[in-house]
Amino acid sequence: MKQHSQHLIPGLAILIFSLAAPFLFPNYVFQFALLWLMITFALTWDTLGGQMGYNSLGNIVFFGVGMYTSALVQIGLYYDIGEYTAAYGAILVQYDMEQYFTGLIIGLIAAGLVAVVFALAFGTIVFGLRGPYFAIGTLGVALAAGELVGAWDWVGAGSGISMPVYPGDPDDRALLYYFLLLALGVSTFLFLMWLYSTRFGLAINAIRDDEEKAEAMGIHTKRHKTVAWSVSAFFLGISGAIFGNMAGFIEPLEVAFPTITFGIFMVVMCLLGGKGTLWGPVLGATLFHVVKEVTWTHLLGWQWVVLGLLIIINVVFFQQGIIGWAQDKWPERFGIIVEDDDALLAAQDTAEALPDKGVG
Amino acid sequence: MELIEVSGVSKSYGGVVANKQISLKVRRGRITGMIGPNGSGKTTLFNSIVGYHPIDEGSIKFEGKEISKLRVQEIARLGMLRTFQQTRIYGKMNCVKNMLISVSHRTARFGDMFRPYSPELEEKAEHLLEFVGLYSKRRLISGDLSFGQQKLLEFAMALMSEPEVLLLDEPTAGINPTLINGLIDRLKQANEEFGITLFVIEHNMRVIMNLADNIYCLAHGEMLAEGTPEEIQTDQRVIDAYLGAH
Numbered sequence: 001m002k003q004h005s006q007h008l009i010p011g012l013a014i015l016i017f018s019l020a021a022p023f024l025f026p027n028y029v030f031q032f033a034l035l036w037l038m039i040t041f042a043l044t045w046d047t048l049g050g051q052m053g054y055n056s057l058g059n060i061v062f063f064g065v066g067m068y069t070s071a072l073v074q075i076g077l078y079y080d081i082g083e084y085t086a087a088y089g090a091i092l093v094q095y096d097m098e099q100y101f102t103g104l105i106i107g108l109i110a111a112g113l114v115a116v117v118f119a120l121a122f123g124t125i126v127f128g129l130r131g132p133y134f135a136i137g138t139l140g141v142a143l144a145a146g147e148l149v150g151a152w153d154w155v156g157a158g159s160g161i162s163m164p165v166y167p168g169d170p171d172d173r174a175l176l177y178y179f180l181l182l183a184l185g186v187s188t189f190l191f192l193m194w195l196y197s198t199r200f201g202l203a204i205n206a207i208r209d210d211e212e213k214a215e216a217m218g219i220h221t222k223r224h225k226t227v228a229w230s231v232s233a234f235f236l237g238i239s240g241a242i243f244g245n246m247a248g249f250i251e252p253l254e255v256a257f258p259t260i261t262f263g264i265f266m267v268v269m270c271l272l273g274g275k276g277t278l279w280g281p282v283l284g285a286t287l288f289h290v291v292k293e294v295t296w297t298h299l300l301g302w303q304w305v306v307l308g309l310l311i312i313i314n315v316v317f318f319q320q321g322i323i324g325w326a327q328d329k330w331p332e333r334f335g336i337i338v339e340d341d342d343a344l345l346a347a348q349d350t351a352e353a354l355p356d357k358g359v360g
Numbered sequence: 361m362e363l364i365e366v367s368g369v370s371k372s373y374g375g376v377v378a379n380k381q382i383s384l385k386v387r388r389g390r391i392t393g394m395i396g397p398n399g400s401g402k403t404t405l406f407n408s409i410v411g412y413h414p415i416d417e418g419s420i421k422f423e424g425k426e427i428s429k430l431r432v433q434e435i436a437r438l439g440m441l442r443t444f445q446q447t448r449i450y451g452k453m454n455c456v457k458n459m460l461i462s463v464s465h466r467t468a469r470f471g472d473m474f475r476p477y478s479p480e481l482e483e484k485a486e487h488l489l490e491f492v493g494l495y496s497k498r499r500l501i502s503g504d505l506s507f508g509q510q511k512l513l514e515f516a517m518a519l520m521s522e523p524e525v526l527l528l529d530e531p532t533a534g535i536n537p538t539l540i541n542g543l544i545d546r547l548k549q550a551n552e553e554f555g556i557t558l559f560v561i562e563h564n565m566r567v568i569m570n571l572a573d574n575i576y577c578l579a580h581g582e583m584l585a586e587g588t589p590e591e592i593q594t595d596q597r598v599i600d601a602y603l604g605a606h
Contacts, residue, residue, distance in 0.1 A: 200473045202453070202461040209450035216410065216448075217521060218436030218465040224473065276452070336454065337499050 007193065007278070014282075015186065022178050026171075031293060033178040033246065036185040038269060038289045040239045042281030043188050044232040045266035050275030051196065052228050053208030058138030059236060060263035061122070061145045062115040064256035066237025067244035068149065069114040070107030071161050074245075077103050085156035095164045103164065108241045115237025119229045127225050130211070139259070146257030160251025163244060177246040184242060188235045193278055195231065204228050208276070272314050274321030283322055362421075363388040363525050363557050364409065364440075369418030369428075371401075371408055378404040380581045382418070386525065391551050391558040393572030395565070395592070397601055401581040402561045403445060406527055410442045411435040423524075437466045439524035443531065445561075447510045451503030455494055455513055458502050459485035462517040485520060492516045492546060508535040512543070519550060525557040526550070532567050544570055569593065577601065 018036075022029045041063075048054045075084050078099055083091050095103070122141055129137045150158045166173040195201060203224045206214045214221055244250045257263075265288065273284020291310060295303040318325050327334045364386035371379040378401045386392045396402050408415045411432045420428040427435055450458050460477050489495045492512040497505065502513055511534065518526050531547065532540050544567060550556050562568040568575060569589040577585045577592060579601040585592060592598055 195474070198474045198476055199461070199463075202457055203473065205453055205457070206450045206461045209452050210448050213444070213448040213450065214461075215432045216436055216442060216444075217462055217517070218433050218441075219461070220433065220465060220468065220473075223470070227473065335499055336501060338497055 018182055022175055029174045029178050033181045035289045036181040037239055037243055038285040039185045039282050040188050040235060041266040042269040042285040043192055044236050046270045046275055046281045047228050047232045050270055052204040055135045056138040057135050057263065058142035059232060059266060060257055060259055061142045062118060062233040062236035063240035064145060065118050066111035066115045066240030067250055067256045068155060070111040070241030071163060071244055071250060073107040073110045074103035074164050082154055085161055095167055097167055100164060100167055108238050111237040111241035112234045115233040116230045119233035120226060123226045123229050142257060142259045142263060146252045150252040160249060162249050177242060180242045184238055196278060268311055271321055274323030277323045280321050280323040361388050363423060365421040367419050369408055369420060370416045371404055372416060377581050382583050384576050386557060386559045388557055390573045391571055393568045393575040394561050395568055395575060396578035400578040402578055403529060406442060406529055410440060439466060441518050441521055441523040442527035443514050443518055443529055445529040447514050449502050449510050449513050453502060454500060455489055455498045455502050456485055458513060458517055459489060459520050462520040464521045488516045488519050508539060511535060523556060525559060528558060528560045530561055530563060532564050540567060547571060
């Protein structure tokens with residue numbers, strides 16, 4: 001765990017603040033919950049877009065698939081789905097505590113697993129594409145998914161589904177979903193931190209830098225790409241399930257498959273913080289969310305202009321994002337150093353004692 | 361015994377016949393050279409051998425096993441690696457990471473993806489970087505190294521993988537003349553000490569004559585001559601091909 005020690009202090013500080021935040025700022029629980037959703041978005045997008053160099057514009061599919069999966073599981077356990085979602089002839093729906101939580105837990109797990117199945121299926125198709133074609137291909141999948149669900153009557157089609165109502169105090173409900181999203185965000189971060197420290201991390205970096213070389217060296221590229229996408233899909237699927245329940249009402253275009261909002265935010269947050277690094281997505285998501293919410297509150301009408309400006313400044317002046325820029329400016333802080341040839345022999349003895357200071 | 365046996369291989373790109381009925385043998389434990397003017401089909405033949413593209417006809421055997429239908433990764437995992445004429449390394453990673461990811465994937469099972477690297481492998485990576493003279497730069501981003509240094513890194517990465525045979529596409533192109541002697545020594549060392557069979561494309565006659573045990577010469581996609589360095593140097597057809605007298 002030596003190489004992880006650098007993450008300990010900022011990590012603990014963020015965790016302690018996040019545990020206390022809903023009690024310190026009770027009016028902002030929903031905002032903090034959204035922030036953790038954004039962090040999960042950015043982290044999972046970065047696995048492909050940053051670490052592996054496959055810029056997906058379709059990751060939002062897994063969010064929507066997870067959301068609908070958990071809705072169908074939660075409803076299907078106790079009611080007939082067709083009757084529940086029918087536009088007319090409403091049936092009386094009432095969940096007690098035990099039913100609600102049983103459905104929620106099974107729903108979250110199913111959401112992750114079904115999203116992985118979708119990732120495996122789509123992976124066999126879209127991983128034949130590279131570069132911009134991959135981006136466009138995945139975007140097509142995302143747009144099609146929203147439209148297909150919107151035309152599917154059994155799941156409520158365009159008029160959506162009202163999720164089971166939490167049978168308790170609304171404040172408790174807000175806290176429940178805040179802590180679920182917090183737990184998901186933290187788990188995603190810790191899982192990816194471990195994953196990037198294994199051979200897997202270097203292998204997907206190699207695919208990013210030169211996939212043809214990676215093939216020529218015998219790396220199982222397809223295997224790595226599929227696993228990377230499945231990991232992304234798993235956490236995104238669960239995030240969709242939690243968000244669907246938190247929102248209370250889900251429908252295909254704006255909530256489940258919002259390609260032009262959440263789908264693009266994922267990309268922008270990674271670019272802002274610095275893609276291909278562990279902390280970049282966290283930093284980018286936080287900054288982006290704060291700017292977005294502040295402008296929504298204080299500059300209403302200009303919010304998209306401000307966000308656009310932020311993206312332009314990012315793309316023109318800080319293409320590598322904040323962490324990438326810092327790495328260029330202070331390379332020695334990130335362990336990018338030349339060692340004097342005279343020091344070579346001395347360094348050899350201490351080589352093992354040198355901590356790996358790389359951020360990625 | 362032959363490690364690689366190419367017989368009757370042809371490859372065309374549209375109307376251009378890049379390789380025509382090429383046959384050659386690379387013997388285990390030796391250094392085999394391949395020369396020929398620009399556009400004579402050397403790199404095409406390399407690409408055919410490592411499975412980069414399908415061949416039109418003929419057979420390619422590695423350790424007696426037909427490999428002409430296998431894909432690039434499968435061939436690499438049999439223990440046949442190649443370096444590229446336009447050097448290819450993982451440009452955004454530091455040198456040590458470039459080395460570690462080059463550990464052989466020959467026996468990698470699914471679960472091996474999630475294993476960490478052992479300190480022994482890190483030591484080996486640093487040792488090989490020292491071998492090619494890049495130890496002090498091992499923490500630098502490899503894309504920031506000079507072209508020659510990248511070439512040395514690519515060579516070290518290939519050694520890290522402990523291949524049976526290494527196909528080198530112009531290993532000394534773009535390398536500072538004073539470094540070339542050092543590189544020749546290291547190629548010979550890799551062959552003698554690590555037991556790696558080498559198959560080398562090279563334009564620099566001094567290098568290839570010093571290095572190879574046996575040399576093939578291609579011209580216009582056809583096999584022109586084969587022999588020891590002395591035989592090739594005195595072969596009138598080879599001299600004509602290089603001077604353009606035909």
